[in-house]
Amino acid sequence: MSETMTALFGGAGPDWESRRVPVPEPGPGQVLVRARAVAVNEADISMLDRADPASGGSGEPYLAGFEFAGEVAALGDGVDDAEVGERVMGTTPRSFAQYVLADHRHLARVPGEIGFEEAAALPTGLLTEHGSLQLGGFAPGQTVLITAGTSGIGLIGVQMAKALGARSVLATTRSADKHQLLRRAGADVVVNTTTQNLAEVVLDATGGQGVDLVLDHVAGQTFADCLPATRVDGHVVNIGRLDRAASTIDIDALSYRHLRLIGVSFGFTRAEELGQVIAGLAPEVLPAVASGEIRATIDSTFELTQAAQAAARIRGGQAQGKIVLSLS
Numbered sequence: 001m002s003e004t005m006t007a008l009f010g011g012a013g014p015d016w017e018s019r020r021v022p023v024p025e026p027g028p029g030q031v032l033v034r035a036r037a038v039a040v041n042e043a044d045i046s047m048l049d050r051a052d053p054a055s056g057g058s059g060e061p062y063l064a065g066f067e068f069a070g071e072v073a074a075l076g077d078g079v080d081d082a083e084v085g086e087r088v089m090g091t092t093p094r095s096f097a098q099y100v101l102a103d104h105r106h107l108a109r110v111p112g113e114i115g116f117e118e119a120a121a122l123p124t125g126l127l128t129e130h131g132s133l134q135l136g137g138f139a140p141g142q143t144v145l146i147t148a149g150t151s152g153i154g155l156i157g158v159q160m161a162k163a164l165g166a167r168s169v170l171a172t173t174r175s176a177d178k179h180q181l182l183r184r185a186g187a188d189v190v191v192n193t194t195t196q197n198l199a200e201v202v203l204d205a206t207g208g209q210g211v212d213l214v215l216d217h218v219a220g221q222t223f224a225d226c227l228p229a230t231r232v233d234g235h236v237v238n239i240g241r242l243d244r245a246a247s248t249i250d251i252d253a254l255s256y257r258h259l260r261l262i263g264v265s266f267g268f269t270r271a272e273e274l275g276q277v278i279a280g281l282a283p284e285v286l287p288a289v290a291s292g293e294i295r296a297t298i299d300s301t302f303e304l305t306q307a308a309q310a311a312a313r314i315r316g317g318q319a320q321g322k323i324v325l326s327l328s
Contacts, residue, residue: 001023001073001074001099002023003022003023004020004021004022004023005020005021005022005023005097005098005099006018006019006020006097006098006304007019007020007021007063007094007096007097007098008063008064008065008096008097008304008307009061009062009063009064010047010048010051010052010061010062010064011051011052011053011057011058011059011060011061011062012053012059012061013052013053013054014048014049014052014054014055015048015307015308015311016048016064016096016307016308016311018304018305018307021063021097023098023099024099024101025074026074026075026076026079026101027076027077028076028077028078029076029077029078029079029103029104029105030076030079030101030102030103030104031072031074031075031076031079031082031088031101031102031103031104031107032072032073032074032075032076032099032100032101033068033070033071033072033073033088033090033099033100033101033102033107034070034071034072034073034098034099035068035069035070035095035097035098035099035100035327036069036070036071036116036120036326036327036328037068037069037070037115037116037117037119037120037301037324037325037326037327037328038065038067038068038069038095038096038120038324038325038327039067039068039120039121039124039152039322039323039324039325040310040311040314040322040323040324040325041066041067041124041152041322042151042242042314043066044064044065044066044096044311045311045314045315047062047064048064048311062094063093063094063096063097064094064095064096065093065094065095065096065097066091066092066093066095066124067090067091067095067120067121067123067124068089068090068091068092068095068100068120069087069088069089069090069110069116069117069119069120069122069123070087070088070100070116070327071085071086071087071088072084072085072086072088073099075104076104079104081104082104082107086109087109087110087116087119088107088108088109088110089107089108089109089110089119089120089122089123090102090106090107090108090123090278091106091123091124091127091274091278092106092268093268096304096307096325098327103271103275105271105272105274105275105278105279106268106271106274106275106278107278108123108126108278108281108282108286109286111286111287111289111290112289112290112291114289114290114295116328117298117301117324117326118295118296118298119296120324121152121296121297121298121321121322121324122156122289122296123278124152124153125152125153125155125156125157125296125322126156126160126281126285126289126294127266127274127277127278127281128153128157128239128264128266129153129156129157129160129161129215130160130277130280130281130285131264131266131277131280132157132215132237132239132264133157133160133161133164133213133215134280135237135262135264136213136214136215136235136236136237136262137213137235138161138164138166138212138213139165140164140165140166140167141165141166141167142166142167142211142212142213143166143167143168143169143170143206143211143212143213144161144166144168144169144170144211144212144213144214144215145169145170145171145172145202145211145213145214145215145226145229145230146158146161146169146170146171146172146187146214146215146217147171147172147193147214147215147216147217147218147222147226148172148173148217148218148222148240148242149171149172149173149182149185149187149190150171150173150175150178150181150182150320151217151240151242152296152297152319152321152322153217153239153240154171154215154217155181155182155185155297155321156294156296156297157215158171158182158185158186158187159185159186159293159294159295160285160288160294161186162186162293163284163285163288163293163294164284164285164288168188168189168205168206169186169187169188169189170187170188170189170190170191170201170202170205170211171185171187171189171190171191172190172191172192172193172198172218172222173190173191173192173193174192174193174194175192175194176192176194176195178320179192181297181320181321185297188205189201189202189205193222193225197225198222198225198226198229199225199226199228199229202229203228203229206231209231209232210228210229210230210231210232210234210257211229211230211231211234212230212231212234212235213230213234213235213236213237214226214229214230214234214235214236214237215237215239216236216237216238216239216240217239217240217242218240218241218242218243219238219240219241219242219243219244219245219246219247220241220243220244220245220246220247221243221247222243223236223238223247223249224247224248224249224250227249227250227253227254227257227259228250228253228257230257230259231257232257232258233257233258233259233260234257234259234260235259235260235261235262236259236260236261236262237262237263237264238261238262238263238264239264296321296322297320297321297322298321298322298323298324299313299318299319299320299321299322299323300313300319300323300324301323301324301325301326302323302324302325302326303325303326304325304326304327306325307325310323310325
């Protein structure tokens with residue numbers, strides 16, 4: 001194993017900067033992974049922009065990334081649920097590097113024979129959507145609405161709800177040219193929120209009842225529009241804020257329908273909780289990935305040296321699915 005590695009840092013400008021840094025050593029409860037691919041998320045771009053000193057950002061250097069896949073290279077003390085050489089995928093800060101140090105609870109075995117590029121694009125989506133379905137009381141036979149269905153996470157949510165037995169899955173997009181992408185993922189009804197009224201379409205599709213469960217990745221006005229689209233005693237789980245954090249809701253729509261609103265953020269400050277969510281993937285979700293029922297939608301793959309091109313594609317709103325950086 002080399003003593004140094006290549007890693008991508010933010011904080012020096014509008015793009016990540018490649019640096020040579022020491023390879024970390026795993027401490028108690030940690031696993032060192034030789035990364036073969038990493039996935040780029042919207043949060044990575046937001047952090048990069050906020051740290052750009054040329055645009056008023058902090059200028060504070062940081063090792064970027066959250067999502068990766070590769071082979072176990074070394075184990076820290078007390079780790080007995082992983083083996084050196086094992087193919088794993090996971091989530092942790094500081095993952096845009098040739099070697100990634102992660103809490104052993106935040107890893108999962110790569111299911112079946114899928115490649116590292118696809119595996120790297122799965123962990124965040126799998127844990128977020130499955131954890132949110134569980135918090136929302138999902139049960140087979142229910143109807144599920146997923147907003148921002150064409151996002152990398154949303155596409156996994158559509159497939160997962162279908163794979164776990166949803167009777168019907170409805171999904172939103174703002175672009176007419178992405179309807180087929182959602183149909184291929186398994187959406188039964190596609191709502192274009194640019195040209196259609198979300199609540200009207202959902203109520204019409206559900207016989208006036210509304211959906212049992214909403215996974216909202218948008219917030220803002222879309223979150224407010226989800227309330228009258230949810231059935232009496234239904235659940236609305238807010239996961240993301242692709243629009244804006246603030247939302248003005250109709251309290252009547254909330255109260256008269258006896259809705260349950262849940263906010264989630266499966267962050268790293270709750271390491272044990274995150275580990276439990278990832279462990280919860282094993283019984284049903286990972287087998288569905290291995291069988292092909294749930295697949296990452298890969299927009300494009302770049303080499304690590306092309307990270308600026310990857311960032312530009314996300315900033316331009318061109319991506320249909322996840323963007324992956326290869327470290328092969």
